[in-house]
Amino acid sequence: METSRREFIKTTFCATCSAMLFPWEHAWAKEGFSPADAHVKEAYFYSKLGDNTVQCGTCPHECVVTPGKRGRCRTKANIGGKLYTISYANPCTVHVDPVEKKPLLHFYPGTKAFSLAVAGCNFHCLNCQNWEISQTSPDKTRNYNILPEKIVSMASEYNCKSIAYTYSEATTFFEYMVDISGRAKKEGIKNIWVSNAYIRQPALKRLCEVIDAASVNLKSFSDKIYRDLNGGHLEPVLETFKTLHERGIWMEIINLVIPTYTDDMEIIKKMCAWIVENLGTSYPLHFSRFFPQYKLVHLPPTPVEVLEQAKEVATKEGLHHVYLGNVAGGCDKTLCPNCKETVIERRGYTILTNKIEDGKCPSCKTSINGRW
Numbered sequence: 001m002e003t004s005r006r007e008f009i010k011t012t013f014c015a016t017c018s019a020m021l022f023p024w025e026h027a028w029a030k031e032g033f034s035p036a037d038a039h040v041k042e043a044y045f046y047s048k049l050g051d052n053t054v055q056c057g058t059c060p061h062e063c064v065v066t067p068g069k070r071g072r073c074r075t076k077a078n079i080g081g082k083l084y085t086i087s088y089a090n091p092c093t094v095h096v097d098p099v100e101k102k103p104l105l106h107f108y109p110g111t112k113a114f115s116l117a118v119a120g121c122n123f124h125c126l127n128c129q130n131w132e133i134s135q136t137s138p139d140k141t142r143n144y145n146i147l148p149e150k151i152v153s154m155a156s157e158y159n160c161k162s163i164a165y166t167y168s169e170a171t172t173f174f175e176y177m178v179d180i181s182g183r184a185k186k187e188g189i190k191n192i193w194v195s196n197a198y199i200r201q202p203a204l205k206r207l208c209e210v211i212d213a214a215s216v217n218l219k220s221f222s223d224k225i226y227r228d229l230n231g232g233h234l235e236p237v238l239e240t241f242k243t244l245h246e247r248g249i250w251m252e253i254i255n256l257v258i259p260t261y262t263d264d265m266e267i268i269k270k271m272c273a274w275i276v277e278n279l280g281t282s283y284p285l286h287f288s289r290f291f292p293q294y295k296l297v298h299l300p301p302t303p304v305e306v307l308e309q310a311k312e313v314a315t316k317e318g319l320h321h322v323y324l325g326n327v328a329g330g331c332d333k334t335l336c337p338n339c340k341e342t343v344i345e346r347r348g349y350t351i352l353t354n355k356i357e358d359g360k361c362p363s364c365k366t367s368i369n370g371r372w
């Protein structure tokens with residue numbers, strides 16, 4: 001099957017943002033699927049329930065899918081009593097990004113991440129900034145044909161330290177991500193999972209065998225908000241954080257502060273206390289500024305003072321590295337948690353200075369947590 005897929009041929013880059021400008025090689029839009037299709041692969045986690053009905057085991061929605069139907073993320077289809085992903089080797093977006101854009105500030109700063117997405121998501125966030133690709137399916141987007149081995153060779157060719165599965169929800173192209181990651185790992189290329197953390201434990205543990213870092217969203221610390229804003233639940237997300245921590249995966253936690261939804265300082269305080277108690281004090285926490293998007297265009301942008309208040313709450317709870325995303329200067333400095341020396345200085349995504357030596361502050365020799 002794989003040899004019948006067309007090879008990716010030519011790449012150029014935008015001079016200003018370094019986005020890859022590929023000629024659209026393949027516009028894939030069709031009715032129905034066959035297991036023989038190049039972008040269809042049997043799902044790695046599912047069970048058969050009888051009567052040709054299957055249950056997906058990738059994420060906590062645990063969709064029961066009858067023949068001819070799809071799961072909630074639109075990327076898993078029941079074809080003849082088996083569950084298939086239809087999001088394999090058909091990314092709709094491929095870029096080379098600074099790793100700081102993921103955002104990961106303590107993971108090989110100043111390096112490039114080969115970044116890709118396949119359409120689809122298992123959440124339906126009212127504020128989604130990438131809804132054009134997340135709230136649709138891979139048969140509705142214009143895609144490239146890029147096999148896992150080609151992704152790895154392109155990442156290497158463009159001198160990328162890592163490959164990031166990002167922009168949409170990587171869990172919904174789980175099989176493609178795992179296959180690329182396994183190959184990349186063998187080549188010494190790191191793998192970054194950018195995610196809402198809504199994944200079942202067996203799939204997560206399989207993923208942890210091949211990834212190195214995660215940029216994970218903790219949307220709020222309220223199950224009600226998860227249900228109303230995102231279409232999920234809090235508890236499985238918290239389990240994901242604990243597993244990543246136990247498995248030694250570097251992570252940075254993203255919390256988008258949305259007016260009237262996730263700007264309650266009492267809930268933010270509880271969230272920070274949970275992080276400190278369960279994950280420790282050294283994973284960076286990014287409070288990100290909301291701008292009106294998608295179904296929340298009636299809300300104002302988050303006032304910067306609210307983000308600063310959240311940062312103060314998190315710092316008081318004991319977190320060592322708290323950043324403000326989408327705020328000018330919010331990520332400009334990484335300080336030593338002990339002597340407060342500036343160990344990394346940035347302007348936007350550019351590293352101006354990095355004084356960390358052997359993972360330590362050059363002044364007081366305190367370890368700065370991260371991968372350097």
Ligand code: SF4
Pocket residue numbers: 056057058059060061062063070071072073074075076122171172
């Ligand atoms: S990955 Fe998709 S099909 Fe599978 S359980 Fe989650 S939403 Fe349902």
